[in-house]
Amino acid sequence: MSTSSSQDPLPSKFGVLVFPAFQALDAFGPLDAFNNLADKHKMDLAIIAKTLEPVSTKYRDPAMNPFGSNFGESIVPTHDFITAPPLDVLLIPGGLGTRADEELESLYEFVRKTYPSLKYILTVCTGSRIAARAGILDGKRATTNKNSFEKVKAVGPNVKWVSHARWVVDGNVWTSSGVSAGTDMALAWIEEVFGKEMAEEISRVMEYERHLDPNDDPFADLYNLPREG
């Protein structure tokens, strides 16, 4: 499973992609683990979006908001797709906003263009839909949100989708199941790259009891997903 050599410098240049109606915890679970890691290592974060306008978690389609709630949070990008700095690690959250193919075309292009120079790409939940649309999951094993599994699978016919997994690692591509699974994946990634002690220290600071087994996925069965043949 190891993808890094001890000669390589540790990854320090992180980026996260945000887009309208991203799922807050998909981003902020992993990001808060990385926030803690940045106390122990020199790390920079670029928050990357189509423009520098704040990006909200709110749905823009009224059909998604049947009770007319005015509920969501906006995050401030630091870079757009043109000004984004070189990155070692790119994190892609999911959310209902991942379905807006037309809106996301330039974001897919950014992922496609950026992937070859990354050390790692991490997707959470339906963030793997974005990676699939960008074409970088073709031929690779990957997972996604279990409630949206069949829908995401349909947009990546050449991806080896894994139904029963909290997260999946294939080379430098890490994909997690829905929302909270991203935090487990981020901590497993920290363990892989920065060591077990660091992952355990950050889990302790976050008072987080990790799921340690990537294959233990209680939610696949809950959604009655079939296992791969």
Added chain:
Amino acid sequence: MSTSSSQDPLPSKFGVLVFPAFQALDAFGPLDAFNNLADKHKMDLAIIAKTLEPVSTKYRDPAMNPFGSNFGESIVPTHDFITAPPLDVLLIPGGLGTRADEELESLYEFVRKTYPSLKYILTVCTGSRIAARAGILDGKRATTNKNSFEKVKAVGPNVKWVSHARWVVDGNVWTSSGVSAGTDMALAWIEEVFGKEMAEEISRVMEYERHLDPNDDPFADLYNLPREG
């Protein structure tokens, strides 16, 4: 433990307090549970800060950032302490920024002034330090981050601090242990107020395996905290 009557309308007006160097997941764990709840009920969120400038999770004290990282996220307030709307529920995250007493004086005053009209107040992690400073925990049972337990205890000498608890409920005051514990508390609060089925549905959507027992706290022992006499 029930604090609501079935005659009461369900709480719909939510607020979250943010301040420099708040802990991202303290806020976004509960908020993302509430984001999901807002798909099922009419709910509004006010993001409240001293000013309408974006509020960053970054430390402002260079001593807190020994490696010179440039790593953090900024959230956009919707209201300041003057323009904040009437609220049913106020969520207060923690973080190292809770130690900035001088900076937070007007925030303490806001909590003090707002508490009597709230249906519920929820604090996560060292957010209980803010509630203690505002004086609203006096005589009440409460908990906080386990790594900072003794420090927070010292600022609330009239609070009945509970060392071994994932979260504590005393009347309409809900306080949780560190970071991730806030998500468990938020889902327990949803169960209490919106029903068990709703809490389970939201946990399923978040692919989150809840800690269901507020008294089961693996982190208190990890930090060798004594039990109350």
